[in-house]
Amino acid sequence: MQVFLQTLVGGLSLGAIYALVAMGFSLVYRTMGLVNFAHADVLMIGAFAASTFYVSTKLPFALAMALAIAVTGMIGLFIERVLRPLENKDFTLMLIGTIGFGMVLQAVAVLIWGATGRAVASPVKAAPLALWGLRIRTYDLIVLAITAAAVVLLAGFLQRTKRGAAMQAVAMDHEAATAVGIHVGRSNAIAFAIGAGLAALAGGLVGPLLYVNPTMGGPIGIKGFAAAMMGGCGNIPGAIVGGLAIGVLDSFAAGHFQGYSELVVFLVFTVIIMIRPLGLFGEMTVSRA
Amino acid sequence: MNALLRRRSTPRLGGLAALIAVVWILPYQLGGYAIHVVDIALIFALLAIGMGLAMGIAGQINLAQVAFFGVSAYATAILTTHNGFGFWPAAALAMVAAALVGILVGIPALRMQSHYLGIVTLGLALGFINWTTNASVAGGAEGISAIPVPPLFGIDLSSEYLYYYLEAAVFAAALAFGLFVVRTGLGRRLMAMRDDPLSAGAVGAEIPLLRMTAFVLSSVYGGVAGVLYVGLIRFIAPETFNITNMFLLLAMVVIGGRQSLVGCVIGAIGLTLIREQLVDYPSYTQLGFGVVVVLMVVFAPTGLAGIPARVRAVVDRRRGRAADRAALRPFQPYEPAARPDPEADPVPPTLDVRQVSKHFRGLTALEKVSLTVERGEIRGIVGPNGSGKTTLFNVISGFYKASAGHVRLDGRVISGVRPYRLSMLGVARTFQNLRLFGELTVKDNLLVALDRTRTYAIWRYVLWPAGIWRHERRLNQQADDLLARFGLTEFAKAPPGSLPYGIQRRIEIARAMAGAPRLVLLDEPAAGLNGEEVRQLAGIVRSIRDSGATVVLIEHNMGLVMSLCERVTVLAGGAVIAEGTPAEVVGDPGVIEAYLGDSAMADMPLPTPSEARP
Numbered sequence: 001m002q003v004f005l006q007t008l009v010g011g012l013s014l015g016a017i018y019a020l021v022a023m024g025f026s027l028v029y030r031t032m033g034l035v036n037f038a039h040a041d042v043l044m045i046g047a048f049a050a051s052t053f054y055v056s057t058k059l060p061f062a063l064a065m066a067l068a069i070a071v072t073g074m075i076g077l078f079i080e081r082v083l084r085p086l087e088n089k090d091f092t093l094m095l096i097g098t099i100g101f102g103m104v105l106q107a108v109a110v111l112i113w114g115a116t117g118r119a120v121a122s123p124v125k126a127a128p129l130a131l132w133g134l135r136i137r138t139y140d141l142i143v144l145a146i147t148a149a150a151v152v153l154l155a156g157f158l159q160r161t162k163r164g165a166a167m168q169a170v171a172m173d174h175e176a177a178t179a180v181g182i183h184v185g186r187s188n189a190i191a192f193a194i195g196a197g198l199a200a201l202a203g204g205l206v207g208p209l210l211y212v213n214p215t216m217g218g219p220i221g222i223k224g225f226a227a228a229m230m231g232g233c234g235n236i237p238g239a240i241v242g243g244l245a246i247g248v249l250d251s252f253a254a255g256h257f258q259g260y261s262e263l264v265v266f267l268v269f270t271v272i273i274m275i276r277p278l279g280l281f282g283e284m285t286v287s288r289a
Numbered sequence: 290m291n292a293l294l295r296r297r298s299t300p301r302l303g304g305l306a307a308l309i310a311v312v313w314i315l316p317y318q319l320g321g322y323a324i325h326v327v328d329i330a331l332i333f334a335l336l337a338i339g340m341g342l343a344m345g346i347a348g349q350i351n352l353a354q355v356a357f358f359g360v361s362a363y364a365t366a367i368l369t370t371h372n373g374f375g376f377w378p379a380a381a382l383a384m385v386a387a388a389l390v391g392i393l394v395g396i397p398a399l400r401m402q403s404h405y406l407g408i409v410t411l412g413l414a415l416g417f418i419n420w421t422t423n424a425s426v427a428g429g430a431e432g433i434s435a436i437p438v439p440p441l442f443g444i445d446l447s448s449e450y451l452y453y454y455l456e457a458a459v460f461a462a463a464l465a466f467g468l469f470v471v472r473t474g475l476g477r478r479l480m481a482m483r484d485d486p487l488s489a490g491a492v493g494a495e496i497p498l499l500r501m502t503a504f505v506l507s508s509v510y511g512g513v514a515g516v517l518y519v520g521l522i523r524f525i526a527p528e529t530f531n532i533t534n535m536f537l538l539l540a541m542v543v544i545g546g547r548q549s550l551v552g553c554v555i556g557a558i559g560l561t562l563i564r565e566q567l568v569d570y571p572s573y574t575q576l577g578f579g580v581v582v583v584l585m586v587v588f589a590p591t592g593l594a595g596i597p598a599r600v601r602a603v604v605d606r607r608r609g610r611a612a613d614r615a616a617l618r619p620f621q622p623y624e625p626a627a628r629p630d631p632e633a634d635p636v637p638p639t640l641d642v643r644q645v646s647k648h649f650r651g652l653t654a655l656e657k658v659s660l661t662v663e664r665g666e667i668r669g670i671v672g673p674n675g676s677g678k679t680t681l682f683n684v685i686s687g688f689y690k691a692s693a694g695h696v697r698l699d700g701r702v703i704s705g706v707r708p709y710r711l712s713m714l715g716v717a718r719t720f721q722n723l724r725l726f727g728e729l730t731v732k733d734n735l736l737v738a739l740d741r742t743r744t745y746a747i748w749r750y751v752l753w754p755a756g757i758w759r760h761e762r763r764l765n766q767q768a769d770d771l772l773a774r775f776g777l778t779e780f781a782k783a784p785p786g787s788l789p790y791g792i793q794r795r796i797e798i799a800r801a802m803a804g805a806p807r808l809v810l811l812d813e814p815a816a817g818l819n820g821e822e823v824r825q826l827a828g829i830v831r832s833i834r835d836s837g838a839t840v841v842l843i844e845h846n847m848g849l850v851m852s853l854c855e856r857v858t859v860l861a862g863g864a865v866i867a868e869g870t871p872a873e874v875v876g877d878p879g880v881i882e883a884y885l886g887d888s889a890m891a892d893m894p895l896p897t898p899s900e901a902r903p
Binding site (some may be wrong): 102 | 581590652
């Protein structure tokens with residue numbers, strides 16, 4: 001039981017990171033139907049940027065994070081602008097285009113920061129908490145708290161602001177949204193920038209947990225995608241549940257299968273998604289012939 | 290005729306001979322390292338063909354191609370070094386392993402498409418990489434070395450020059466087979482599935498089997514590449530099969546042109562050579578490839594292979610398009626078939642819909658709909674928008690499963706049967722909003738529907754290609770006849786999307802007739818047609834009926850319904866509210882009410898104030 005709970009708790013902080021990745025991914029997916037394969041590499045750039053501002057420039061962690069989010073937000077705006085001609089037209093091409101951007105971002109990261117990568121010291125020095133015999137790292141709690149705050153802010157933005165409402169309208173029907181005077185391109189750009197910002201947040205937070213290097217995006221990104229799909233692509237609450245689920249699954253797989261954990265995670269994910277292709281919360285839509 | 294054919298193929302044969310000569314002489318011009326690079330380029334080209342077949346031809350996003358490549362490479366390496374197999378037996382087993390993994394990776398494609406499939410295949414590829422780096426049998430991060438040189442009749446294949454000839458021969462055979470597939474029935478069906486899986490199913494393409502076929506083809510090409518790679522390098526390690534190389538492969542296919550196998554080959558060879566030139570600057574190379582992929586996707590989505598066609602299209606537009614000058618010829622009626630005498634020879638009705646209901650969660654689209662259409666009848670189905678007409682067609686043609694009730698075709702229960710089976714049984718349909726295969730020519734659109742072979746007959750591609758070839762010639766003749774009958778001969782080579790709406794409607798009817806159906810379902814065939822075209826349509830529908838088929842059409846154009854249909858069924862709110870001859874139906878108060886609201890109200894005298902107050 002003790003081991004079970006410890007594994008569960010251990011999975012939650014990475015799960016929160018996956019949830020952030022999945023949220024950014026879902027936000028972009030539901031507004032423009034685009035699967036952003038560059039998302040993982042945006043995360044990696046965010047992780048590098050945050051660690052550079054924090055470690056090299058010696059800025060406070062929160063400020064370093066804010067700067068990293070701003071930088072990746074700009075990258076998001078740029079990617080959206082370049083691919084805008086394809087929006088709502090050919091999703092396969094957009095998908096390949098974002099893979100192209102991913103290649104570019106990885107190459108840029110190697111050119112700026114080198115291929116080897118770096119370790120980032122945890123910003124909190126406090127000793128782990130002991131709670132009912134479980135050891136909980138304080139940094140894990142911070143990750144969970146920041147993720148929760150991000151969820152609340154995003155939900156508030158989407159539901160309480162005019163821009164957020166416009167974004168929801170574009171997600172439902174981009175043509176009708178144009179007809180009522182919403183600038184679809186701009187709305188998509190903002191969605192993309194927020195998605196990139198969420199990726200940077202995830203990247204900045206994951207820095208002290210893992211090793212920051214140019215290819216780190218791959219596994220985290222794909223697990224983030226998997227989380228989004230498990231929750232039902234485009235479904236924000238689903239993304240959070242999916243993220244935590246993948247994190248916990250990851251943690252248990254690492255405990256039981258050691259080196260093979262990744263293989264096990266993807267096999268389990270494939271089976272789940274085969275059984276429920278639209279995710280745990282996805283709605284079946286009927287295509288009209 | 291024969292002489293003409295020979296003359297036309299002479300330049301092609303000449304080109305082929307020149308190409309063979311170049312391939313033959315090439316090694317004599319190259320140094321030791323250069324030939325190594327060429328050997329690698331050919332392996333990437335094989336991988337790219339497999340990827341092109343899955344992604345470009347069949348439209349199945351496959352990001353597991355490096356895993357197929359890796360499975361066969363690792364299987365060969367393990368079987369030769371651990372289990373003491375000879376190289377070629379190991380290679381044969383490795384191919385089987387790659388094909389099995391192809392089936393495994395393809396299974397998710399039965400349930401999901403596009404980006405979902407991309408993520409699942411990429412995840413499975415990551416899982417494979419994870420296995421190679423951990424399994425002790427795979428040598429972990431160090432990989433496997435000391436793989437034996439493949440023996441071949443005493444030829445020393447440790448020489449990269451001699452290995453080049455082996456690769457060139459295998460590659461030529463693989464490319465020829467790929468092109469054979471793409472240009473014959475299987476390729477057309479795969480492309481039809483890519484363009485529109487729904488209507489491909491409706492013309493008899495077995496979608497699940499075709500998706501698996503695409504993945505198996507892809508994995509077999511990956512498998513061949515893996516075996517050749519192991520024989521060439523004789524050492525393998527996990528980093529050869531990583532995600533970076535997967536995306537490099539994707540870049541090759543996209544830049545070369547994913548819908549053209551030759552384009553994929555050009556992309557693969559070109560990018561491999563460029564990468565070798567810039568081997569000291571790998572990051573800049575990756576940066577460059579990434580930028581080119583983005584630019585290609587935005588400005589030249591068909592890749593390098595698509596550029597000639599784009600240039601031609603621009604030139605044609607400047608000069609005035611050929612398709613604009615081409616004219617739609619009149620329809621040539623079918624030979625009337627002898628109409629059966631129902632008195633002497635009682636037959637079950639062609640279409641018998643009994644108490645069919647269809648619910649979408651809470652919404653009731655059809656409620657206990659019954660109708661019977663006799664053989665040789667033209668039946669009209671009318672009703673306000675949202676009354677369930679198209680849903681009824683979708684149930685009859687197998688797209689939807691009825692929630693209750695059943696459908697019979699010539700007395701045989703067909704509810705729950707898949708669309709491709711129904712197509713084989715003689716049910717054909719058109720679609721309200723045109724579902725032609727956009728990237729295929731008009732003739733290929735018809736050829737897809739003319740091909741009545743079951744999809745499992747593709748075994749002949751491996752065992753009896755001559756049979757395929759003969760079948761192809763017969764189909765071509767039939768397609769020419771069908772084009773001529775529908776007056777479409779001059780549009781044979783045009784992509785349907787470039788043609789006027791009325792012509793596209795006619796192509797769709799021709800495609801429905803290609804399978805010589807017993808029952809033809811036409812969903813709003815007159816929508817968007819002008820008066821003259823509607824008149825021609827009436828003639829076509831009558832001729833289709835005279836040829837022995839039964840026609841059911843949904844139509845809002847009441848003039849057409851009145852003149853064409855013997856009986857009309859009226860649907861409203863998912864239920865049949867009237868049935869009879871056109872004249873009976875238009876006078877029916879229930880029908881008037883459904884169309885105009887409660888018209889009886891309008892006829893009632895307005896109540897006077899005195900009457901209103903008792």
